[in-house]
Amino acid sequence: xxxxxxxxxxxxxxxxxxxxxxxxxxxxxxxxxxxxxxxxxxxxxxxxxxxxxxxxxxxxxxxxxxxxxxxxxxxxxxxxxxxxxxxxxxxxxxxxxxxxxxxxxxxxxxxxxxxxxxxxxxxxxxxxxxxxxxxxxxxxxxxxxxxxxxxxxxxxxxxxxxxxxxxxxxxxxxxxxxxxxxxxxxxxxxxxxxxxxxxxxxxxxxxxxxxxxxxxxxxxxxxxxxxxxxxxxxxxxxxxxxxxxxxxxxxxxxxxxxx
Amino acid sequence: xxxxxxxxxxxxxxxxxxxxxxxxxxxxxxxxxxxxxxxxxxxxxxxxxxxxxxxxxxxxxxxxxxxxxxxxxxxxxxxxxxxxxxxxxxxxxxxxxxxxxxxxxxxxxxxxxxxxxxxxxxxxxxxxxxxxxxxxxxxxxxxxxxxxxxxxxxxxxxxxxxxxxxxxxxxxxxxxxxxxxxxxxxxxxxxxxxxxxxxxxxxxxxxxxxxxxxxxxxxxxxxxxxxxxxxxxxxxxxxxxxxxxxxxxxxxxxxxxxx
Numbered sequence: 001x002x003x004x005x006x007x008x009x010x011x012x013x014x015x016x017x018x019x020x021x022x023x024x025x026x027x028x029x030x031x032x033x034x035x036x037x038x039x040x041x042x043x044x045x046x047x048x049x050x051x052x053x054x055x056x057x058x059x060x061x062x063x064x065x066x067x068x069x070x071x072x073x074x075x076x077x078x079x080x081x082x083x084x085x086x087x088x089x090x091x092x093x094x095x096x097x098x099x100x101x102x103x104x105x106x107x108x109x110x111x112x113x114x115x116x117x118x119x120x121x122x123x124x125x126x127x128x129x130x131x132x133x134x135x136x137x138x139x140x141x142x143x144x145x146x147x148x149x150x151x152x153x154x155x156x157x158x159x160x161x162x163x164x165x166x167x168x169x170x171x172x173x174x175x176x177x178x179x180x181x182x183x184x185x186x187x188x189x190x191x192x193x194x195x196x197x198x199x200x201x202x203x204x205x206x207x208x209x210x211x212x213x214x215x216x217x218x219x220x221x222x223x224x225x226x227x228x229x230x231x232x233x234x235x236x237x238x239x240x241x242x243x244x245x246x247x248x249x250x251x252x253x254x255x256x257x258x259x
Numbered sequence: 260x261x262x263x264x265x266x267x268x269x270x271x272x273x274x275x276x277x278x279x280x281x282x283x284x285x286x287x288x289x290x291x292x293x294x295x296x297x298x299x300x301x302x303x304x305x306x307x308x309x310x311x312x313x314x315x316x317x318x319x320x321x322x323x324x325x326x327x328x329x330x331x332x333x334x335x336x337x338x339x340x341x342x343x344x345x346x347x348x349x350x351x352x353x354x355x356x357x358x359x360x361x362x363x364x365x366x367x368x369x370x371x372x373x374x375x376x377x378x379x380x381x382x383x384x385x386x387x388x389x390x391x392x393x394x395x396x397x398x399x400x401x402x403x404x405x406x407x408x409x410x411x412x413x414x415x416x417x418x419x420x421x422x423x424x425x426x427x428x429x430x431x432x433x434x435x436x437x438x439x440x441x442x443x444x445x446x447x448x449x450x451x452x453x454x455x456x457x458x459x460x461x462x463x464x465x466x467x468x469x470x471x472x473x474x475x476x477x478x479x480x481x482x483x484x485x486x487x488x489x490x491x492x493x494x495x496x497x498x499x500x501x502x503x504x505x506x507x508x509x510x511x512x513x514x515x516x517x518x
Contacts, residue, residue, distance in 0.1 A: 073486070073488075073489065074486075074488070097489050097492065097493075116457055116458070116460070116461055117460060117461055117464060118461060118464055118465060118468070118477075118479060120468065120472070120477060122471070122472065123464075123467075123468060123471070123472075129460050130460055131457045131460060133457070155457070155460075157454070157457065159453070163451070163452075163453050165492070165496065166447070166448070166451040166453050166496060167448070167453050167457060167458070169447070169493045169496055169497075170444045170447055170448050170451075170453070170455075170458055171458060171461055172480050172481065172482075172493065173440055173443065173444045173447075173505070173506075174440060174441060174444045174458050174461060174462050174465065175461055175462075175465045175479075175480065176478065176479065176480035176481075176482060176483070176509070176513065177440055177505070177509040178437050178440050178441075178462075178465055178466075179465055179468075179469070179474050179477065179478055180474075180478065180509055180512060180513050180516070181432055181433060181436055181437050181440070182433060182437075182469055182474035183474040183475045183478065183516065184432065184512075185429045185432045185433045186473070186474055186475070188425075188428070188429055188432075189425070189426070189429050192422070192425040192429075193422075194418070194422050194425050194426050194429070195416075196429075198375055198390045198392070198414070198416065198426060199375070199426070199429055199430060199433050200469065200470060201375070201376060201388050201389055201390060201414075202375055202376055202377060202430055202433060202434055203433050203434075203437075203466050203469065204466050204467070204470070205376060205377055205382075206377060206433065206434045206437055206438055206466065207437075207462050207463050207465065207466035207467075208382075208463070208466075209377070209379065209382060209438075210438070210441055210459065210462065211459060211463070212381070212382070213379065213381065213382075214445070215438050215439075215441035215442040215445055216442045216445070218377075218379055218438065219435065219438055219439065219442065220377060220434075220435065221431050221434065221435035222431065222435075223431075223435060224435070227332070227333075229332075229333070230332065230356050233356065233424070234356075234428045234431065237424065237425060237428055238428075242512060245508070246432070246436070246508075246512075247432075249504070249505070249508060250435070250436040250439055253439060253443075253501060253505075254435065254439050257439070257442065
């Protein structure tokens with residue numbers, strides 16, 4: 001049971017924050033401590049979650065058996081190589097797009113522990129509903145990670161580097177691109193002096209709908225109907241070239257998809 | 260109080276369905292009946308909601324004072340002109356993009372009653388949270404419509420043709436375009452043999468987040484960070500030209516927005 005009881009977290013960003021919180025809320029998992037270069041945030045997390053903040057990475061490593069590296073993608077390899085790991089250590093990262101092999105030089109056992117969600121400190125994360133995607137270079141250690149993930153979430157899957165990378169790409173589409181559509185629509189409503197608030201129930205319902213209906217089965221609107229009257233009126237209202245491009249691209253893509 | 264008690268609905272699509280349901284659920288509004296050319300659906304609605312189904316449009320008109328036309332945009336004017344309206348009648352449509360003037364030849368009093376939401380028969384609509392946008396050619400009648408809308412929803416606004424059209428365009432972006440991103444991501448995950456289900460919690464959270472945070476304040480991802488390593492890896496995974504275009508367009512637009 002050592003891995004479950006001796007978890008160390010490296011990092012202090014949004015993923016680290018919510019992982020610390022979820023582990024501290026769990027009755028079966030135990031956090032040994034946290035390491036981050038950001039002393040101010042380290043001290044804040046120590047206070048907020050009663051977790052030991054180590055200012056020395058290898059002090060954290062000495063006290064932990066599972067080390068979860070929750071830092072920016074391009075910092076994972078470097079920080080992992082600073083850990084003096086023993087053959088007992090299991091080191092994982094939380095990235096969607098980095099292969100686990102970047103941890104090869106740092107430990108005998110390594111893997112990934114990827115929570116597929118967008119985290120912000122201001123919003124509660126219901127970890128139980130967040131898919132945790134597991135991969136490891138060793139079967140036994142993979143089972144350990146799955147066991148730990150099961151303590152945090154009801155959606156746990158084993159997924160290799162390639163599949164995780166593909167899911168991460170799809171996540172960029174449904175999260176980053178969708179959010180950018182909200183941003184562009186918000187710019188348009190602000191400029192048109194109509195209230196973006198009025199669109200929020202629609203935005204919620206658009207996302208909720210696909211819980212039970214395939215997205216291509218609930219598509220509606222002028223592009224799907226190829227309603228040229230409305231399409232031309234909309235284009236005439238769009239004075240911003242970028243929005244016009246967006247409108248034309250989606251109208252064309254939707255029309256082609258359904259014809 | 261006659262308008263509140265003598266409502267007739269024309270149409271049998273998703274908007275008509277949910278309006279009938281909401282009015283029948285209300286204790287203060289009363290539905291006199293329904294007209295639709297689709298006899299099968301008319302009979303079904305009569306049975307399901309205990310509403311009188313008229314097969315003759317002018318029989319419905321004789322028994323109603325407020326006639327709500329909830330049909331496809333391009334059918335509104337034609338059907339309205341088939342109504343032998345008196346000077347007591349108030350005729351409104353439920354369209355986001357059609358000006359109220361298409362009803363000018365059909366009645367002395369006319370307007371719009373636009374519920375800004377995407378409706379499907381399979382999903383419950385919480386009308387209380389759906390913005391209803393009101394416009395009319397007469398001040399007193401506008402007040403009547405606002406009073407009726409207030410019985411159905413807690414979000415009621417007066418909005419003219421131009422503003423309604425702009426909101427409808429923004430609605431097309433956040434609903435149709437967003438839903439098409441879900442569709443394209445779903446095609447990609449299906450083709451990659453990874454499970455689209457795993458993205459659903461992320462899709463929900465992306466929409467929920469903007470209830471409290473401005474969308475441009477919660478943007479994350481490789482495009483915003485201008486993380487060229489991840490961007491190039493993603494592009495290499497996209498063999499479909501359309502998805503590649505989508506990815507490049509959003510990556511460029513996000514980068515420009517935040518630089």
